[in-house]
Amino acid sequence: MNEPRSQDSQPATRAQSISRWACILVSATAVGIAGITFRVVQLKTNPGPKLIASMQDANGKLAQQISVSDPLPRGEILDRFGRTLALDALGGSLYLDVRDLYRDTQMRNEVVAKRIAAGKAREHDRIILDPISELAAQLGPMLGVPQDEIVHRIVDLDPKVGDHLRVPATLRKLPASGDLQPDQWLELPRYIVVEKALNDEQIRLLRTAKEAGGPTSIVRAAHFEPKQERVRPYGDIAAGIVGKTGIDVVSDIPLVVDVRSLYREAYAYNIEAIQLLSRGENARVIDDPVGELATALSPLIDMPANAIATAILGEVDGQVEARVKAWSLTMQMGAGLDGGRNGGLNEGLNEGLNEGLDEDLLDTMATSKLVKAKTTQRDRDQFAAEQKLETAAPALAYAKLLPGTEETVGRSGIERIANKGLSSKPGYTTYFASRLGSVISIPPGGYRAGDAGDSVRLSIDIVIQEMVEARVNEVVDAANASGGRALVINAHTGEILAAYSRIRGNTGRDPITTDFAKGDAALARMRWATDPFEPGSIFKPFVWAWAVDHGFARRDETISLPSGPLTLVDGRAKRTIREAHTSSYGTRTWEQVLVKSVNAGMATIAMRMGSDEMKRCLAAWKFGVGTSVGVENESKGLMPRADEWSSKTRALASVSFGQGIAVTPLQLVRAFSAFCREGDMVPLSLQPFAHDSLTGSMPVLSTNAVRESREVMQKVITEGTGKKLKEILVYPAFGKSGTAQLTKEMGGYFADRYMASFIAGAPFDRPEIIVLVTIEDPDKKAKATGGATGGGALAGPAVGHIINDVLGYMGLPTDGELVYAEKTDEQKKMAAR
Incomplete structure (x- = not known):
């Protein structure tokens, strides 16, 4: 007899059943998740053609x-x-x-x-x-x-x-x-x-x-x-x-190919060609459009045809398989193309034509397939020229250059x-x-x-720059000059506070150079750094001070000079030195030679120095060496050729009064900074000076030579060629004028066209700034300036006004009175008290 089932066994059986089904469900879920994960990984690592096509646009970029x-x-x-x-x-x-x-x-x-x-x-x-x-x-x-x-x-x-x-x-x-x-x-x-x-x-x-x-x-x-x-x-x-x-x-300018259109058009062409062949007419079937394009492109872009085909179609088993990868037109339109060429269409060909173009495969082809990522200018020129020719291969129409970034x-x-x-x-x-x-x-x-x-951040002070431009423009316009240049330098730090260059073409004379800023002021060249010029007499202080410092002349020494032009003789070579004014002829002291700007006096002391010493002088002042301020195409200037030093009558004499040598305005103010300091030249900079940095100054003169040079150049203003500044300056200063003949581009000098320059430092006791102004090719017929062409008459007043403007802006004290003006009897009495 069977024993009755206990009541406790039924819940236990139900629980076991639930447990079994739960295990099955969890296992199935785990298997499903694993399968999904595997499929996701598979699709990410090896997506099929259809998935790729759905993810990418025509150029191969992810559409999303x-x-x-x-x-x-x-x-x-x-x-x-x-x-x-x-x-x-x-x-x-x-x-x-x-x-x-x-x-x-x-x-x-x-x-x-x-x-x-x-x-x-x-x-x-x-x-x-x-x-x-x-x-x-x-x-x-x-x-x-x-x-x-x-x-x-x-x-x-x-x-x-x-x-x-x-x-x-x-x-x-x-x-x-x-x-x-x-x-x-x-x-x-x-x-x-x-x-x-x-x-x-x-x-x-x-x-x-x-x-x-x-x-x-x-x-x-x-x-x-x-x-x-x-x-x-x-x-x-x-x-x-x-x-x-x-x-x-x-960015680079790439060359790409529209592969899809290339094959689509080749297919359409071949249908017509095969129909002609079937009627016994002559026609050519394109069975390798990429190959034809690659052959045409190869000499134009300096790239092997095989490499071009590989770039377009990729590789299969290490070889370019155009006919396989690109649905091979011969296969697409029938395997028995030879029969077509012989005048009849076979069954394979008919079958290919009936099937039509394989759109799915065509959709996988890029419309901008990269062939050469970085084309050269030569590539682009040759490609463009070839495409314009009537004899160009038709396939070239499907290649193009993409614009760069x-x-x-x-x-x-x-x-x-x-x-x-x-x-x-x-x-x-x-x-x-x-x-x-x-x-x-x-x-x-x-x-x-x-x-x-x-x-x-630049060292330029826009307020000082505006002052300088206004003063230079005023003189250039008044003198109907062909141009002007100016620099203002901080004598302590070498910072360029203002720099200006202007070209003026409507003077009625041939322009002195091309004016790139005619249509846009921002295109002006920095000629104060790039264009050297013969400095003329403003170069004399550098030779004068060197001669004093090295014992070739004393400030109070009398230099015997003729009452007319000086003739220099070196062997068979002779040279006549003339002065700009007849009042400059005759015996002078070495001080008066600089004050009155006497060429013969400079040449006489130069003969004492000799060529080797003059070369050492130029090297010490860093002429022939760039300033390294960072301006593109800065000129180093032009030094006399080696053969010009062979005779003392040539380079040696010329350089002493600023001829036969070309320097930039930057080089002039750098050298002049030695007179404004303790005999050391300060490096120039277009960046603000860091007060905790070293200037790296370059010693060139003794302090005694600096003092004497300053005192004599002050007399240039009070007694010499710069006397017009006496009517302007409210700060004591020192400087030198210069008037040089304008050089021709092909060599030689203009007989009646000049460069008028003035360079100065101020205030006299502790110079803060150096100012250089050059007025280029002033008009001898200009009424506003009385036809003046000299540096003291044109550039000097501009320098004087700039000194007043800049030092006043910088806050240097002044009583506003002209420091060099002749005092009245009443003023003299007041001063005595």
């Missing part, structure tokens, strides 16, 4: 991957006190991607509707049927424009008047249920400009709104098209130093010199989007912050 660039401003150029000389004004236009706005809104509405239906609605969930008004409400405060005005810019409010640039009024609102119809999508314009010119604040607000709203914000459909404009707040002042920017291609670069001045530091690196955001363009996610590393350009 979108990158948006965020341009940043170029660095600012500042003067020594931080005043802005050049900056980027970032402007641009605001445009709306209408279809993107509508798609995003529809998708957002679907998500909200599902949450509402599930009873999980959020606080701010609502269905948006008027996305344009919604967007306008957010853009209005940013742009400072009423919401209705923004709507009017987007929507064609009058349905009777069609406007293809705006949204039809009938499509302003989305349907309450369902999607827009295909024909309605086509009626929507893609892009609409909402604001043509955005200012910095509007750009900032738009960026802030986009960042705050994130990828799903309705503001995402509003896009900023940047336009950076380089602005010089001080206009043309210092424009030649600041320079100019422009757009340049900074453009970037703002410096064209001239500091913009060019410091371009690397000034240039910015744009940031970017890369995100994955759906086929409709909606943002799905931003991958790790998808955002990279850009780097704005670094600021560059």
Whole structure:
């Protein structure tokens, strides 16, 4: 007899059953997850052709991957006190991607509707049927424009008047249920400009709104098209130093091939060719379009044809397999092509024609397949020339050069010199989007912050620069001169406080050089660094001081000179030295030689020195050596050739009074700085001086020679060729004038065209600044200047005014009285008291 089943055994059996089914379910789930994971890994590591085609666009780029660039401003150029000389004004236009706005809104509405239906609605969930008004409400405060005005810019409010640039009024609102119809999508314009010119604040607000709203914000459909404009707040002042920017291609220019179109057209051509063959007519079938293209391209871009074919089609088993990978036209249209060539179509050929073009395979072909990433200028020239020829291979039509990436670069001045530091690196955001363009996610590393350009601070003081330009322009215009140059240097630090060059072409005479700044002042060459000139008499102080310091002459020594021109004799060589004024002839002291600018006196002492000593003199003053201020194409000047030193009557005599040698304004002020210091020359710089840095000065004179030279050059102003400064200076100064014949480009001198120069240091006791002005080719018929051409008459007054302007601006005390003016009897009595 069976024993009755206990009541406790039933729950135990049920529990075991549940446990078994749970294990089976968990195992099945684990297997399913494992299978899915394996499949995901497989698809990621080895996706099939169809998946690749669905993921990529025609050019091979992931269709879902979108990158948006965020341009940043170029660095600012500042003067020594931080005043802005050049900056980027970032402007641009605001445009709306209408279809993107509508798609995003529809998708957002679907998500909200599902949450509402599930009873999980959020606080701010609502269905948006008027996305344009919604967007306008957010853009209005940013742009400072009423919401209705923004709507009017987007929507064609009058349905009777069609406007293809705006949204039809009938499509302003989305349907309450369902999607827009295909024909309605086509009626929507893609892009609409909402604001043509955005200012910095509007750009900032738009960026802030986009960042705050994130990828799903309705503001995402509003896009900023940047336009950076380089602005010089001080206009043309210092424009030649600041320079100019422009757009340049900074990336490589690649050559690509539209493989898809190449094969599509080859197929169409072959159909016609085979039909001709079938009728017994002559025709050529293209069975390897890539091969023909590669053969035509090879000599043009200096690349083997086999390498070109490999770049287009890849490799199969180590060899280019055009006919295999690219569906081989001979196979596509029939294996018995020979029969076609012989006049008849076989069955295989008929079958290929009936099947038509393999669109699936065609879709896998790129429309911009990279062949050569970095083409040379020669490649591009040859390719363009060949494509224009009537005899060019038809396949070349499917190769093209892509434009390189453009970037703002410096064209001239500091913009060019410091371009690397000034240039910015744009940031970017890369995100994955759906086929409709909606943002799905931003991958790790998808955002990279850009780097704005670094600021560059110059030693230039824009206030001093403006003073200098005004004074030089005044003289150049009054003298109807062909040009002018000027420099102002800090005598203690070597900082260039102002530098100016001007060319004037409307003088009625041949221009002295090409004026690149005629159309734009920012294109002016820095001729104060690049163009050497014969200095004339302003060169005399350097030889004069050297002779005193090295015992070749004493300040009070009497130099015997003839009452007329001096004739120098060296063996058979003879040379006659003449003076600019007859009053300069006759015996003089060595001091008077410099004060009255006597050429014969300089040449006489030069003969004592000899050629070797004169060469040592030039080397010590660093003539023939650049200043290394960083200006492109700075000239080292021109020294006499070796053969010119063979006779004392040539280079030795000429150099002593500033002929036969060419120097730059920079070299002159560097050398003159020794007179403003304790006999050491200070290195020049376009960057502000760091007070904790060493200047690395170059000793050249003794302090005694400096003192004597200063005192004598002060007499140049009080008694010599610079007496016009007595009527101007309110600060004591010292300097030297110079008048040199203008040199011709092909050698030699103009008989009646001159260079008028003056160089000075001030104040006398403790010089703060060095000023050099050169007036080039003044007009002897200019009424405003009385036809003056001398350095003391033209450049000297400009130097005097600049000294007053600059030292006054720097705050140096003065009573405002002319320091060198003749005192009246009453003034003398007051001074005696």
